[in-house]
Amino acid sequence: MTAVDGIDFEIDRGEIVGIVGESGSGKTMTALSILRLIPEPGKITSGRILYGEKDVVEMTDEEIREFRGNEVAMIFQDPMTSLNPVLRVGFQVEEAMAAHARFTRDQAKQRVVPMLQRVRIPAAKDRVRDYPHQFSGGMRQRAMIAMGVSNEPSLLIADEPTTALDVTVQASIIELLRDLSRELRAAVILITHNMALVASLCNRVIVMYAGRVVEEGPTRAIFKNPQHPYTWSLLRSMPRIDETAKERLISIKGLPPDLGKMPPGCKFHPRCKFRIDRCFTEEPPLDEVDPMQRARCWVLMKNVPEPETKA
Amino acid sequence: MSAQAAPTPATDPTLKAPLVRIEDLVKYFPAGGGLFGRTVVHAVDGVSLAIEAGETLGLVGESGCGKSTLGRVIVRLLPATSGHVYFKDTDLTKVRGEKLRRTRQEIQMIFQDPYASLNPRMTVGDIVSEPLRNFGVARGRKAEQKVQEVMRVVGLNPNFVNRYPHEFSGGQRQRIGIARALVLEPTFIVADEPVSALDVSIQAQIVNLMEDLQAKYDLTFLFIAHDLSVVKHISDRIAVMYLGKIVEIGTSNAIRDRPLHPYTKVLESSVPVPDPDLESARKPILLKGEIPSPVNPPSACRFHTRCPIAQQICSEVEPPLEMKENGRFAACHFPGQL
Numbered sequence: 001m002t003a004v005d006g007i008d009f010e011i012d013r014g015e016i017v018g019i020v021g022e023s024g025s026g027k028t029m030t031a032l033s034i035l036r037l038i039p040e041p042g043k044i045t046s047g048r049i050l051y052g053e054k055d056v057v058e059m060t061d062e063e064i065r066e067f068r069g070n071e072v073a074m075i076f077q078d079p080m081t082s083l084n085p086v087l088r089v090g091f092q093v094e095e096a097m098a099a100h101a102r103f104t105r106d107q108a109k110q111r112v113v114p115m116l117q118r119v120r121i122p123a124a125k126d127r128v129r130d131y132p133h134q135f136s137g138g139m140r141q142r143a144m145i146a147m148g149v150s151n152e153p154s155l156l157i158a159d160e161p162t163t164a165l166d167v168t169v170q171a172s173i174i175e176l177l178r179d180l181s182r183e184l185r186a187a188v189i190l191i192t193h194n195m196a197l198v199a200s201l202c203n204r205v206i207v208m209y210a211g212r213v214v215e216e217g218p219t220r221a222i223f224k225n226p227q228h229p230y231t232w233s234l235l236r237s238m239p240r241i242d243e244t245a246k247e248r249l250i251s252i253k254g255l256p257p258d259l260g261k262m263p264p265g266c267k268f269h270p271r272c273k274f275r276i277d278r279c280f281t282e283e284p285p286l287d288e289v290d291p292m293q294r295a296r297c298w299v300l301m302k303n304v305p306e307p308e309t310k311a
Numbered sequence: 312m313s314a315q316a317a318p319t320p321a322t323d324p325t326l327k328a329p330l331v332r333i334e335d336l337v338k339y340f341p342a343g344g345g346l347f348g349r350t351v352v353h354a355v356d357g358v359s360l361a362i363e364a365g366e367t368l369g370l371v372g373e374s375g376c377g378k379s380t381l382g383r384v385i386v387r388l389l390p391a392t393s394g395h396v397y398f399k400d401t402d403l404t405k406v407r408g409e410k411l412r413r414t415r416q417e418i419q420m421i422f423q424d425p426y427a428s429l430n431p432r433m434t435v436g437d438i439v440s441e442p443l444r445n446f447g448v449a450r451g452r453k454a455e456q457k458v459q460e461v462m463r464v465v466g467l468n469p470n471f472v473n474r475y476p477h478e479f480s481g482g483q484r485q486r487i488g489i490a491r492a493l494v495l496e497p498t499f500i501v502a503d504e505p506v507s508a509l510d511v512s513i514q515a516q517i518v519n520l521m522e523d524l525q526a527k528y529d530l531t532f533l534f535i536a537h538d539l540s541v542v543k544h545i546s547d548r549i550a551v552m553y554l555g556k557i558v559e560i561g562t563s564n565a566i567r568d569r570p571l572h573p574y575t576k577v578l579e580s581s582v583p584v585p586d587p588d589l590e591s592a593r594k595p596i597l598l599k600g601e602i603p604s605p606v607n608p609p610s611a612c613r614f615h616t617r618c619p620i621a622q623q624i625c626s627e628v629e630p631p632l633e634m635k636e637n638g639r640f641a642a643c644h645f646p647g648q649l
Contacts, residue, residue, distance in 0.1 A: 022510040022511060022512060023510055122600070136601045136602075138601070139601070166373040166374055166537065166602075167373070167537065167538070167539065167578065167581045167582055168373065168577060168578065168581045168595075168597075168598050170581065171580075171581040171583075171595035171597060172595075172597050172598075174583075175595070175597065193510065193511055194511075194583070195511070195585040196540075196582075196583035196584055196585040196590075197583055198585075199583065199584065199585050199586055199587045199589075199590045200583040200587075200590040200593070219587045220587050220588070223585060223586060223587050224587075233512070234511060234512060235585055237511055237512050237514070237515035238511055238514070238515070238540070238585060239515075239518065239540045239541050239543065239544030239545075240540060240544075240584055240585065240586075241539055241540040241543050241567060241579070241582045241584060242567075242584050242586075242589065243543070243544065246544070248519060248522070249515035249518055249519055249544070250515065251512065251515035251516040251519055252512035252515070252516075253516070255480050255482070255513075256510075
């Protein structure tokens with residue numbers, strides 16, 4: 001089975017890129033492959049992942065360990081399962097630093113409280129000795145972020161970092177990620193199913209469907225002028241708190257395809273309301289629709305007059 | 312002072328024909344032995360509410376606020392500690408025997424997790440027809456026909472009656488749950504987070520389906536969810552819950568446009584919108600601290616420990632949930648001031 005097929009994108013320091021897609025779209029696999037963390041028996045069969053000049057795919061075990069620890073940090077959805085329940089939070093943050101060569105054990109110890117303060121854990125001095133279960137969901141996610149940024153990574157990957165959290169807590173975690181990306185001048189990849197979060201945090205968006213990038217571009221262009229029917233429909237399928245009149249949601253019929261049973265042609269065509277004959281047989285390439293924006297579609301929404309009536 | 316008592320949300324004079332009236336409902340759970348005897352979780356602590364026939368009332372709040380417990384007590388999946396739930400004129404907390412059975416037929420529930428709420432060993436046909444058998448409404452050929460009809464209504468292929476839940480996707484499973492709720496032709500449905508486990512594109516399908524069913528069968532919904540955008544979209548009115556209490560009630564537009572309670576305002580300001588221009592202007596109001604424990608909730612106004620505009624009175628006197636305008640209730644000493 002092919003979970004991710006021919007993805008290519010780049011990301012610069014200081015940039016925040018959102019990868020959006022539904023479950024099974026391949027967004028998490030894409031992120032895990034950057035760290036070469038794809039679960040067995042999965043593997044990267046082709047392609048390169050360049051970090052500066054170095055190819056992550058070709059790195060030795062020693063190199064990849066250093067790369068994961070010092071250059072990249074990953075934040076997961078569920079902070080409870082990523083923290084060790086029997087070790088104190090402060091110790092776990094210290095370990096994250098001491099495990100890699102950047103800081104000595106003493107330096108690491110000294111940096112724990114400032115790190116917890118940096119991610120705005122209140123009364124950090126007292127709470128370093130707490131165990132994860134004594135932290136709330138939001139605080140655990142902050143502790144995870146503290147571990148992640150403690151080595152001052154240049155790339156931060158956040159995989160659904162707020163999905164398990166309440167909306168008021170989500171707001172503060174998003175603020176924190178925004179500030180940290182500025183302070184660290186790190187590149188940030190936000191993986192999410194939530195288009196609204198992308199609008200709030202990201203400079204650039206990559207929309208994935210069935211293991212492929214179907215559209216990519218600057219956030220404003222993608223939201224104001226989506227060209228792929230999937231992006232267009234997704235934006236209209238979510239209820240918006242600012243809707244004025246009660247409008248019927250535009251739903252996307254059917255389901256995303258099974259990775260083992262991919263349809264021929266465009267992978268979205270079975271669910272697409274704007275398809276043409278060509279979509280059934282030939283897969284479109286990810287083509288430029290604008291100097292900054294690319295979409296994988298034979299039709300493109302700019303060529304559909306009054307799409308709302310058709311949907 | 313007039314002789315008439317001030318209106319409560321249960322006696323809201325702006326409602327024409329309430330189908331459900333909840334009066335001072337309380338649900339406590341024992342939380343194990345504390346040092347000084349047993350401690351108690353104040354999950355639902357004195358809730359009054361009315362649901363108009365044919366409307367969708369949204370119940371919104373964050374995890375642990377008691378909204379699911381409230382839903383379960385209303386349908387009597389859980390017994391109330393005290394208070395009343397009137398359905399039409401029957402007090403659901405008191406009714407027993409045959410009358411309870413007949414009333415229960417009219418009240419159904421849709422659950423959040425379409426994986427956990429369907430028996431994996433039963434076929435879809437058995438799952439959907441089980442209420443018919445339990446209530447002795449129909450059996451045999453007649454039950455089969457009813458099941459096929461209701462499956463068509465919710466958008467499932469009626470030929471799939473012999474399949475098992477694992478053969479369906481999350482969205483289809485939620486349709487099975489809805490079919491099971493509809494088969495007895497209820498008038499009132501409590502939907503507890505019915506779309507939050509689903510992907511975005513599937514959420515819209517289920518939300519649209521619920522709207523269609525409501526129009527077709529004149530259903531009354533209590534729609535419980537944490538996502539204010541979904542609640543705003545589907546509801547006519549919204550009740551906002553915090554730590555076991557309703558803090559505000561109003562039409563869904565009023566709740567969004569002019570929140571009276573500071574907590575409602577904070578919630579509203581926290582919800583992101585899929586529009587980068589609006590997002591760059593939005594300033595979420597960040598709350599200090601954590602949601603307090605329902606075992607030992609704060610005194611007086613429960614929100615005072617985190618409220619950006621709390622004054623001394625807020626920790627001393629509990630503000631009643633009173634009508635501030637027509638059909639508009641809020642429990643706050645300083646409504647509309649945040």
